[in-house]
Amino acid sequence: MKTEWHACRRILCIRPDNIGDLLMSTPAIKALKQTFDCHITVLVSSMGAAIVEEIPEIDAAIVCDVPWVQTNKTPTPTDFTDLVQRLKDEHFDAAVIFTVYSQNPMPSILLAYLAAIPLRLAYCRENPYHLLTHWVPDEEPYSFIRHQVIRDLELVVRVGAVIRDRQFSLQIRHQLWPAIADKLRAIGVDPDAPWIVLHPEVSEQKRKYSTEDWITIGKQIREANGCQLVVTGKSNQEEAQEMVNGIGDKAFNTAGLFNLAELIVLISRAALLLSVNTGTIHIASAVQTPVLVLYALTNPQHTPWCVPSKVLYFDVPVDLQSKNEIVRYVYQSFSREDLPLALPERVVETALTMLASRNTPSGSFQQPHTLP
Structure with missing residues (x-):
């Protein structure tokens, strides 16, 4: 069954963490790419950015050390407002926010909302109302714990992504x-x-x-x-x-x-x-x-x-x-x-x-x- 996500040509994946976190999201990113035949941009930290060129499904990266993730630098409010404007300028059709169950997704959700990205998908414990167009209540870890890969895959399945391959995506030069x-x-x-x-x-x-x-x-x-x-x-x-x-x-x-x-x-x-x-x-x-x-x-x-x-x-x-x-x-x-x-x-x-x-x-x- 086709969803509004099948019309998306430009999808932003928000994963501003480390190399391993981004790698664990690659099966889900691959599912988005293969299902919707879209351009994929990832929002990553300076740490995670190191691996981007080795992941074939990623078309572009926006590198930013956001203030809600541990970083060696001290971000400023201006950095955040500049990031919002940059995301607006990219004219994304949708945003997918990948998180660990112990992270608060709200800052990333708010970022996508302020950037006026039309479709926004994420796990969240509380109802974010208008901040998300596609809210998945977060049951982890109190009801069960899944591998991070399964968590991310189950998120994109909610909007119609089809999983053909659960392996990590990484090229070997x-x-x-x-x-x-x-x-x-x-x-x-x-x-x-x-x-x-x-x-x-x-x-x-x-x-x-x-x-x-x-x-x-x-x-x-x-x-x-x-x-x-x-x-x-x-x-x-x-x-x-x-x-x-x-x-x-x-x-x-x-x-x-x-x-x-x-x-x-x-x-x-x-x-x-x-x-x-x-x-x-x-x-x-x-x-x-x-x-x-x-x-x-x-x-x-x-x-x-x-x-x-x-x-x-x-x-x-x-x-x-x-x-x-x-x-x-x-x-x-x-x-x-x-x-x-x-x-x-x-x-x-x-x-x-x-x-x-x-x-x-x-x-x-x-x-x-x-x-x-």
């Missing part, structure tokens, strides 16, 4: 491999032998896993398997070097060595990604590299998607725990005794098992709530 291989050789890595990517870098301190435990894990994996260990990151050179020094033989520091497009290729060729819960696990999901996640007890719906994976959990220090009451509700509902903990010995055992089998089932919950 294979032509970059010769230059990447040269960089690896220059630091002693054999690009023709297997390697594991270790990614300790976090965007939030509450997700940080102990460097001492990283070293213990790296040593034991190397001793048991003999695989090369490539430590990655962007701004964590000191941490990466400390890990490499502690692990010793066959460990290599590549922090800051690769840009994002190169990192995607590197991960795509790895035997395994071992990472904290950050954007790299979603890159691994997109390129189908098995992933083992050391997952801080934060948002449980951001686990790997449709890829061989395992998830091991660790707690967040009390002083770093979220003050968001929705996040706290979910955190307090965890039965920690039922969760597999990210103890070094268990991490090593799980990693070795995954390396021995390419058929490890996904560790995320992927069953849809209402999707056909």
Whole structure:
């Protein structure tokens, strides 16, 4: 059945968060693109903007660090009014607002309303009345919790989008491999032998896993398997070097060595990604590299998607725990005794098992709530 959305030629997707958040929205963005044959613009943060060029379904991006999302800069009211005018000038037919259940969607909803975008779709707990033309009451997390991908897909289904593909959308620039291989050789890595990517870098301190435990894990994996260990990151050179020094033989520091497009290729060729819960696990999901996640007890719906994976959990220090009451509700509902903990010995055992089998089932919950 056709809806008014089938007449939309220009759709704005509002997702002003990080790389992983945007990647998890790509199946829904793909469904919009394929169903409505429309031009897709994304409103993204400066952090999320880094991945835009690697997502084929995105035609354009508006980069803005909005004041209701954590950012390193201090936005001004003028920035907001300028953004409203820019969105008006783009003459969008519709806006889709993607959120995590713990986020308040109202600022993004108001932005789309003030920009006079005719059709506006979002989840919201309270009735936004005229601010949205298509309101979906938000039942999460009190009635159920879905994977973020399912949450986003179920949103666009409400306006007639048809889902043909639930995989992440991310291009791999294979032509970059010769230059990447040269960089690896220059630091002693054999690009023709297997390697594991270790990614300790976090965007939030509450997700940080102990460097001492990283070293213990790296040593034991190397001793048991003999695989090369490539430590990655962007701004964590000191941490990466400390890990490499502690692990010793066959460990290599590549922090800051690769840009994002190169990192995607590197991960795509790895035997395994071992990472904290950050954007790299979603890159691994997109390129189908098995992933083992050391997952801080934060948002449980951001686990790997449709890829061989395992998830091991660790707690967040009390002083770093979220003050968001929705996040706290979910955190307090965890039965920690039922969760597999990210103890070094268990991490090593799980990693070795995954390396021995390419058929490890996904560790995320992927069953849809209402999707056909």
